[in-house]
Amino acid sequence: MPENGRADAVILGSNVITVDPANPRAQALAIKFGRIAAVGSDDDMENLVGPGTRVVNAYGRTVIPGLNDAHCHVLPAGRSHLLLNCGPDAVSSIAEIKRLVAERAASTPEGRWIVGFGYDDTKMEEDWYLNRADLDEVAGEHPVWVRHVSGHMSTINTVGLRMAGLTKDSPDPVGGRLGRYPDSGELNGVIYETAQRLFSTGSNPLIPRPTPEQDREAIRWVCAQAASIGLTSFTDAMVDPLGFASYQAALAAGDLSTRTYMLLMVDFLDSFISAGLRTGFGNDMLRVGGIKIVGDGAIAGRTAYLSEPYEGTTDDYGILAIAPDVLEEQVLRAHRAGFQVAVHANGDRIINMVLDAFEKSLLEYPQQDPRHRLEHGTVVNPEIVARMKRLGVAVLPFGSYIYFHGEKMRFYGPERLSMMFAHRSFLENRIPVGGSSDHQCAPWSPLAGIQSCVTRKSHTGEVLGPEQRISPEQALWVYTMGSAYTSFEERIKGSIEVGKLADLVFLDRDPTRVEPETIKDIQVTATMVGGRFVYGE
Numbered sequence: 001m002p003e004n005g006r007a008d009a010v011i012l013g014s015n016v017i018t019v020d021p022a023n024p025r026a027q028a029l030a031i032k033f034g035r036i037a038a039v040g041s042d043d044d045m046e047n048l049v050g051p052g053t054r055v056v057n058a059y060g061r062t063v064i065p066g067l068n069d070a071h072c073h074v075l076p077a078g079r080s081h082l083l084l085n086c087g088p089d090a091v092s093s094i095a096e097i098k099r100l101v102a103e104r105a106a107s108t109p110e111g112r113w114i115v116g117f118g119y120d121d122t123k124m125e126e127d128w129y130l131n132r133a134d135l136d137e138v139a140g141e142h143p144v145w146v147r148h149v150s151g152h153m154s155t156i157n158t159v160g161l162r163m164a165g166l167t168k169d170s171p172d173p174v175g176g177r178l179g180r181y182p183d184s185g186e187l188n189g190v191i192y193e194t195a196q197r198l199f200s201t202g203s204n205p206l207i208p209r210p211t212p213e214q215d216r217e218a219i220r221w222v223c224a225q226a227a228s229i230g231l232t233s234f235t236d237a238m239v240d241p242l243g244f245a246s247y248q249a250a251l252a253a254g255d256l257s258t259r260t261y262m263l264l265m266v267d268f269l270d271s272f273i274s275a276g277l278r279t280g281f282g283n284d285m286l287r288v289g290g291i292k293i294v295g296d297g298a299i300a301g302r303t304a305y306l307s308e309p310y311e312g313t314t315d316d317y318g319i320l321a322i323a324p325d326v327l328e329e330q331v332l333r334a335h336r337a338g339f340q341v342a343v344h345a346n347g348d349r350i351i352n353m354v355l356d357a358f359e360k361s362l363l364e365y366p367q368q369d370p371r372h373r374l375e376h377g378t379v380v381n382p383e384i385v386a387r388m389k390r391l392g393v394a395v396l397p398f399g400s401y402i403y404f405h406g407e408k409m410r411f412y413g414p415e416r417l418s419m420m421f422a423h424r425s426f427l428e429n430r431i432p433v434g435g436s437s438d439h440q441c442a443p444w445s446p447l448a449g450i451q452s453c454v455t456r457k458s459h460t461g462e463v464l465g466p467e468q469r470i471s472p473e474q475a476l477w478v479y480t481m482g483s484a485y486t487s488f489e490e491r492i493k494g495s496i497e498v499g500k501l502a503d504l505v506f507l508d509r510d511p512t513r514v515e516p517e518t519i520k521d522i523q524v525t526a527t528m529v530g531g532r533f534v535y536g537e
Contacts, residue, residue, distance in 0.1 A: 006050035012042045014058030015510055017479050018496040019065050029063070031502040034530035056537070061525060064476065066503030067446040067497050068483035070434035071375055071396040073151070074236040074260070075243050077440050078218030080117050080365025081211055086146055087118025089443070092093055093125040094134055095412050097146065102138035108197055110300040113207050114139060117147040118440060119155070120300075122407050129179075130155045132152050132189025143200055145207060147420045150298035153192045156199070161187055163206055164198050170329055173197075185208075193297055193321045201240070201267075215246035216255055223257040227535035229445050230524040232503035233259040235341070235487060237375060237438075238292055240265045251286045256535045259285055259503070261487040263292035263342050263375075266330050272339075279340040279369055280488060284501065284530075289487060290340035290373060293330050294321050296350040299378055299401065299420075300441065304346035306379060311413040318347050331357040335372070340488075342373040348384060351377060355387045362391065372510050373486060376438070379412070380419050384501070394432035394486045397421045399449030401480070403520070404442040406458020417465045423453050423478065424468045434486040435479030450475040450511060451519035472512040472519065502531035 007030035016026035020038060028045045030038040038048060049055060084104055086097045097119060098319040104114050121129055128536055135144045135157035136251040139202035147153075155162070165227065168186050172195070179190030191199075199206045212216065226234060236243070239262040252257040264272050269291055281288040297303020297319040302310055322330075327343075331354075334341045341361075343354045352376060358372050369392070377388070377395040388395065401421055402409075409417055426433040437444050456466050470478075482495030493501050506526035511519050527537030 005047065007037050007045070007048040007053050008055060009054040010045045010049055011056045011058055011063060011504075012045060012231065013060060014506075015060065015062045016496060017062060017064045017476065017510070019477055020495045020497050021498075026496070029496060031531040032514045034502055034532070036496055036498050036500050036502050039498060056120075058506060064497070064505050064506040064507065065480040065512075066493065066505055066527070066529065067230045067297070067479050068233040068435060068494065069231055069437050069439065069444070069446060069479075070235045070483035070486045071237045071436035072234055072439040072444065073219060073238060073441075074222055074234055075215065075239070076117075077444070078222035079214065080440060081218075081221055082145075082214065082333075083092060084114065084116035085118055086116040086151065088123040088300065090118070092123065094128075094130055095126070097130060098134055098138045101135060101144060101146075105139040105142050108142060110141045112142060113160075114142050115400065116142045116144075116206060118149050119146050120149040122405075131176075131179075132157045132187070133160065135205065143206075143378075148301060150300035150303075151441055152298035152301040153190060154196055154199070155189045156191060158188060160199070160206070161189065163274055174323065175319065177319060184483060188449050192301070192303055193319050211244060211251060212246065212424055215243075215500050216250055216253065219246065219250040220255045221227050223255070224535075225444065226258045227527040227529075228524065228529055230505040230507075231258060231260070231444075231446070232505070232527060232529050233447060233483070233493060235261040235263060235483075238264045238265060239263060240350070241268055241271065247286055253424070256285055257529060259493070259529065261287050263288040263289045266291050266293045266334065269330070269334060269337075273337050284492065290342040291330075291334035293334075293341065293343045295327060295343050295345040295354055296321050296347050298441070299346050299376075299412075300405055300408055302408075304379065305350040306347040307352075308347040308416075310411050312411075317349065320350065324353055327353060328357045328360060330360045332364065335361040335367070335370060340371055340373065341351060343439045344375040346376045346378040348379040348381060351380065351384055352387075355384070355391060355393070358391050358393060371432070371486070371488060376436075378420050379416055380422050380427075381426070384418075384423070385425050385431065388426075388431050389429045393491065394434065394438040395426055396434050396486065397423060397426070398442070399423075399435050400437055400442050400445070400452045403448055403452035405460055406460065406462055406464050409464050418467045420468075422468050423470050423475075427474055427478075432482060432485045433478055434483035445520060446479050447511065447522055447524075448520040450479060451516060453478065454516045454519065472516065476511060502528060504528040504537065
């Protein structure tokens with residue numbers, strides 16, 4: 001109940017799904033100072049309405065807690081609207097990608113980079129990887145980089161390879177691979193994992209970094225996109241010092257309208273420690289999260305590090321992106337410094353290595369609740385699940401993968417598939433599990449992610465791993481309370497309860513009462529952050 005008896009706003013006539021087991025459904029709620037002040041019936045709100053109270057009639061719409069994507073790549077998504085979209089929403093063939101690159105080359109000064117994103121080989125008409133010859137044909141005078149949808153591989157043309165000093169005689173970097181034509185051994189332009197760092201990360205990457213003004217625009221744009229799909233919080237899963245500064249500038253300027261939890265790149269751990277940063281530093285809009293380490297490759301790129309070879313091969317186990325001793329050392333340093341540690345780990349082989357590192361760190365430096373995270377934790381088994389439970393590890397499976405990328409699952413075989421994206425196994429074992437799109441590795445919609453978790457159906461209708469299906473109520477919990485828990489914020493967000501932040505989403509239908517195959521089609525009609533509409537009304 002507000003102290004002065006009056007609320008800043010009340011929402012009436014709604015179907016409220018609170019995600020609070022003590023009070024799962026309601027009709028109305030009140031907001032004061034950006035937080036939930038009361039939850040109940042329309043009649044319960046009558047005495048809270050005063051001359052200055054804003055009354056919002058929901059007209060029967062469903063109101064849920066703000067959705068939270070606990071692992072996505074926010075700044076790259078915002079920056080991408082300035083780049084060349086080579087994703088399946090824009091093209092369906094390599095020929096079309098070549099046309100787009102040629103058009104961009106015609107309007108780009110010679111020698112400047114042409115950068116594309118979202119290329120997905122499994123959704124192209126041609127039966128081959130985009131290679132440097134394809135790009136040379138249409139942009140022989142410009143360096144070109146086209147990033148794969150997985151983010152773990154890219155294609156570079158000859159000019160770009162030459163700028164990087166990469167030749168047939170160049171060795172594969174540690175934790176990476178240079179693709180080669182099988183008949184000649186010449187580079188084919190496809191580069192994997194750490195081989196990309198020369199182009200895109202580090203203190204002096206070949207591809208120019210965005211300006212502060214471009215990043216401000218990127219953050220404004222991406223926050224607007226997030227609000228339109230019901231996201232009130234997200235975790236940016238790979239933030240370097242430039243990104244950190246961009247977020248701070250956006251917060252100071254009032255451009256950050258989505259609550260942000262940052263996973264900071266381990267490459268800069270010493271700098272972050274020297275600056276006095278720790279997990280939890282910040283406020284309700286922008287908070288320092290964990291230290292991010294990359295352990296292996298991607299499911300979509302078939303570079304996840306597995307204990308058994310990929311289906312149809314005898315010696316392809318994926319790519320280990322970090323030496324085991326380096327992994328242990330980095331986990332230990334971050335853990336000792338008071339950071340949550342978040343390790344990208346897809347394959348079962350790397351997951352066990354990560355759990356080894358977590359366990360060793362906890363033995364050497366015991367902490368009450370470090371809440372370390374497995375980013376993805378895709379290929380598991382009962383033994384791994386038991387270890388995760390014992391160590392108190394949180395996990396961020398790719399929620400919408402089955403729906404958007406089901407055609408790639410043939411590389412893993414039926415036995416592994418029954419324990420991939422194992423939402424049901426995690427929940428049954430009380431392992432903290434958050435909602436994740438890994439955007440831009442897939443479209444961003446959290447409702448599509450909820451549907452994928454419920455149906456385990458691909459976009460073509462194929463059912464994959466039905467053993468891991470969960471209910472709509474459980475999936476909604478994953479994308480609200482589950483995600484909040486992975487960032488130590490379960491006391492302030494994730495459910496509609498008195499005292500929590502008034503982050504709300506208005507839907508035209510109830511996701512727990514529609515045909516599961518239609519959850520993705522539910523319309524977000526309005527989104528509220530801290531009691532203020534940031535989308536619709």
